Amino acid sequence: MKILVPIKRVPDPQTNIAVRPDGTGIVTDNVKFVINPFCEIALEESLRIKEAQGEGEVVLVSIGGKECQEQLRTGLAMGADRAILVVTDGPLDPARAAEVLAKLVAQESPNLVFLGKQAIDDDANQTGQLLAAMLDWPQATFASKVVIGDDKKSVTVTREVDGGLETVAFDLPGIITSDLRLNEPRYASLPGIMKARKKELKEVPLAETGVSAEPKVKQVKIEPPPKRQGGRKVETVQELVNLLHTEAKLI
Amino acid sequence: MSKTLIYIEHAHGKMQKASAVAVAAAKAAGGDLTAVVLGKGVDTVAAEAATLGVAKVVLVDDPRLEHYLADIAAQAVAQVAKAEGATTIIAAATAIGKDFFPRVAQLLEAGMASDVTSIGTDGTIERPTYAGNVVSRVQIATPIRVITVRGTAYPPVAPGGAAAPVEKVALAADAKSKMRFVEFAETKSDRPQLTDAKIVVSGGRGLKSGENFTVVLEPLVDALGAAMGASRAAVDAGFVPNDLQVGQTGKVVAPQLYIAVGISGAIQHLAGMKDSKVIVAINKDGDAPIFNISDYGLVADLFKAVPEMTEEVKKLKAS
């Protein structure tokens, strides 16, 4: 099976995010960037599918500046076979990113596109679904379990939804987006890192894909959220329950 | 006047409260409101939606819509949006809204803003990004706008108003799904829904086991008549089911009272609860970040404090 895995470069989830005073973006100095955790889970699952089948190809894609090479090399070191970087000046919104991916799907003809359910920067949760609609493919978002059919022509996916777990199935090709509990991604091994240096990382300028960089959703301004005042401590359980009763009037 | 179409979600034959929040957001944005209900044998849902102060309800009742499936649901909503000439299409940012609304956007060649907290009459939309560390103000640049609304963004519109007409519309003959529904393993609970409850008690890794959730935390949850939530760490460890997760990638709640027990207060958890009216934290580590945002913090061993609190609450309720 051939699996296309788009990965996004995002700030490390452990970093403190600060807004630039002019409200145009976040402060990126001294911020560590990583593969979006959900994309990393999608990559791990794709590698496991390939390993279980003993054949196939896992192709990485990233869309962004040249610095995304770093995350693609990490993905190659984890075990992906090759990588494509669609080079843009700035970030694309989910709609444009999905258009780029649709072009690559037309060229690469994967059986499956495996994405993360959301990127932890814009928290949009759209790209996989947009791509599925563009291609008129079936989708299973928020996957916590993925079982490929014995004939490799279908897939059954358990999804984390409101009120429980839902299972859907469809014939490939299709789209899956990963939730957090699908797996625990591996670390790149030293031999993996060595091998990754020799793997193909092809750069494609955005212009070559014919996709416009013009966003469908325009960012006007970003701001820090209002600060919540907290910090008051109570000494005992009695005091706590008493305050919740008499002051907050909630119990 | 511009036309807005609101997707009404339902489960077990009842409208989801989050959809009444979506209606409230649509009202705040202005325009003529139409609701759309999809399913099989869902007249009662349509009747309930008709009392939310909308001008009309479009009901698409079809065996192909018996089980929710993203692709055909998107086709149905796009069909109705086109027929109605709607320029704004809104749903609640529930698991279902998040799952299929991007497909609706694509079918209508519309830009989409997800999980928004406010829609202004001037078209400015606010949405939290970076796990709630940032508020992004955006404008959708396409003629048609598709939006999902966070369940805590507006007070829900109460049903019970004058009933608007319900119009039955046939699903297009060529509408079809490429997906098959297999099963739904429901997490059964007699407690209030996490996203509707006035009080939420959440447990974290500090609880140490699923059994402790049952014997230590649940008595407090029930004494307060609360809903139960959890941190990602508690869900990942298998202490409680996935749909209790509160946070950036789980549920977003804003109850009157949120009690965090044995939860450190990672930014991804705060993203799902920091808009609660009153926050209580119980944690044995006085430096835990949860105390920076809690209104009442108790530095204590939860295994001692929680049973004590349960007794105090019971005493208070009995008096």
Ligand SMILES: Cc1cc2nc3c(=O)[nH]c(=O)nc-3n(C[C@H](O)[C@H](O)[C@H](O)COP(=O)(O)OP(=O)(O)OC[C@H]3O[C@@H](n4cnc5c(N)ncnc54)[C@H](O)[C@@H]3O)c2cc1C
């Ligand atoms: C991409 C991504 C998405 C994420 N999404 C979410 C999300 O949606 N929701 C979420 O919650 N997290 C999320 N996380 C995880 C988050 O970063 C934290 O790891 C998680 O919230 C920690 O859970 P916790 O507070 O229960 O555990 P810990 O951080 O381990 O904290 C346990 C706390 O319990 C206290 N404790 C221990 N024993 C006792 C005792 N006997 N009495 C009192 N206190 C005690 C400790 O002092 C500690 O503060 C996400 C992370 C990533 C990378």
